[in-house]
Amino acid sequence: MVKTLVDDFSVLAIKPGHDGAIAYVSNGELRFSFESEKDNGTRYAEIDSATFMKAMSACDGIPDVIALGGWSTGLDPAGEPIAAGYCGLAPGLEVPLKFLGRTVSSFTSSHERSHIMCAYGLSPFKQGDPCYVLVWEGHIGAFYFVNEEVTITKLSEALVDPGVRYAFLYALADPTFKMGRGAIRLSDAGKLMAITSYATGKHVCKDGAEVVDRILDAHIRGVNLCKEDFVLSKFYNCGVTNPDFIEVAKLLSDRLYEIFQSVARSVVRESYPLLISGGCGLNCEWNSRWIDSGIFSNVFIPPCANDSGSAIGTAIDAMFHKTGTAKVKWSVYSGELPVADIDSCPGFEEHPYDARAVAGVLKNDRVLGWMKGRYEMGPRALGARSILASPRLQETLLRLNQIKRREKFRPIAPVCMEDDMADYFSPGNASPYMLEFRKVIMGGIPATTHVDLSARPQSVSSDQNPDLYQLLMRFRDISGLAVLCNTSLNFNGGGFLNRLSDLYKFALQHELDGFIFENRFFLRGGGL
Numbered sequence: 001m002v003k004t005l006v007d008d009f010s011v012l013a014i015k016p017g018h019d020g021a022i023a024y025v026s027n028g029e030l031r032f033s034f035e036s037e038k039d040n041g042t043r044y045a046e047i048d049s050a051t052f053m054k055a056m057s058a059c060d061g062i063p064d065v066i067a068l069g070g071w072s073t074g075l076d077p078a079g080e081p082i083a084a085g086y087c088g089l090a091p092g093l094e095v096p097l098k099f100l101g102r103t104v105s106s107f108t109s110s111h112e113r114s115h116i117m118c119a120y121g122l123s124p125f126k127q128g129d130p131c132y133v134l135v136w137e138g139h140i141g142a143f144y145f146v147n148e149e150v151t152i153t154k155l156s157e158a159l160v161d162p163g164v165r166y167a168f169l170y171a172l173a174d175p176t177f178k179m180g181r182g183a184i185r186l187s188d189a190g191k192l193m194a195i196t197s198y199a200t201g202k203h204v205c206k207d208g209a210e211v212v213d214r215i216l217d218a219h220i221r222g223v224n225l226c227k228e229d230f231v232l233s234k235f236y237n238c239g240v241t242n243p244d245f246i247e248v249a250k251l252l253s254d255r256l257y258e259i260f261q262s263v264a265r266s267v268v269r270e271s272y273p274l275l276i277s278g279g280c281g282l283n284c285e286w287n288s289r290w291i292d293s294g295i296f297s298n299v300f301i302p303p304c305a306n307d308s309g310s311a312i313g314t315a316i317d318a319m320f321h322k323t324g325t326a327k328v329k330w331s332v333y334s335g336e337l338p339v340a341d342i343d344s345c346p347g348f349e350e351h352p353y354d355a356r357a358v359a360g361v362l363k364n365d366r367v368l369g370w371m372k373g374r375y376e377m378g379p380r381a382l383g384a385r386s387i388l389a390s391p392r393l394q395e396t397l398l399r400l401n402q403i404k405r406r407e408k409f410r411p412i413a414p415v416c417m418e419d420d421m422a423d424y425f426s427p428g429n430a431s432p433y434m435l436e437f438r439k440v441i442m443g444g445i446p447a448t449t450h451v452d453l454s455a456r457p458q459s460v461s462s463d464q465n466p467d468l469y470q471l472l473m474r475f476r477d478i479s480g481l482a483v484l485c486n487t488s489l490n491f492n493g494g495g496f497l498n499r500l501s502d503l504y505k506f507a508l509q510h511e512l513d514g515f516i517f518e519n520r521f522f523l524r525g526g527g528l
Contacts, residue, residue, distance in 0.1 A: 023315045038496045160222065361513070372467050375496050
């Protein structure tokens, strides 16, 4: 096949199923990635007509290729395939397609390939540099090798359904979980990660060890797990904050990681970089352990490691198929710009945005919403759709969890200027996507210090996010602290907000002290 020039190529890629997204790559650059859950959609939503229409409006012409990521019906990836299906490493398929009166190409490749190509295409390493890839998500748990020609070889399966198994343990202990066999809540994995930090290391009882053995039994598919099969266990509906359950959660977390690390050591022959993709790539503890393992020369995890990056991966795969190029220019801020859909916000006094004034309000322990620029790809708030606060009071952690209407045991992440990371965290190198655990080494920030003295910080450089960087600098000047609390700006059960009307509604319902919308600063009661 004659290759197309990458500078004369565009592709619009769609990810079906949960975490629905549409990504557009043109002339070798990721122009946008719109996610259905964003703009106050339902968390983990499938692609809807509104998101599709936004994407069509944002394209700069009819794409050369319309790409559909592979998926399957039902809870099992072995179900009826959608497009190229869930699993498989075969190169994608291209056929002609009539689209809006023009003949273009239709392309599809598997969901498994979308994870690999997303991590590969966004990684900082040159095309042609060999690398290993770990895909661990709800169903896939395997290691791969990508060679100089970007040929993907599966090295070894470590454990099927790792994400399902991990989330299932939380469901087992949670009395509110009522779903049937093979079903999980996608939000439970993150909650279990938070719970494990409370473990003390005490001995796990026989019943707990047996529960972990059953969940991790390689002869049992995770999609066949059912809570009612564990009804005789002492951990059935015991409550997720039960001290004995917390120890079991830590044991499962450690055992699952150790299964994968053992396989990694058995297949790695050269010290090449590791790319991590799949929802388990959002587990900060595991990411830090991979970095510290010494098995790989480097480790890269994209900010959209979960299925929110699958549309990007499919777009990169289509671009590679057509042009031979598998790398894109990209920014984490690839979502939509905020929408000013109302004119005024009664009850809040409006001021022009001024970083020093906002820093002064934060210093007085007030909590502010922050909506500036295009929203982030992936699930982490990285300074475009955030709730910000001073970290100096433990009470602020409690207030933020109340605002978010989430469990008290959940930690709040810090955001810090990259230049100051080493003063607060160890290791102190950059962490731009909030995907690693770090030890907190300086006091004075209890609201962002977890129970085990860890944090999952985001570092910010002046190039990456100049507005947030400037705010942090002003906050440091007047408070002596170079850290702010940073949690996502969303209603419970919804994605990031993107409209002034939703931001205003959120501020009223959750009693924010004010909010920033682009270059406008709204403060409850005024008083600057």
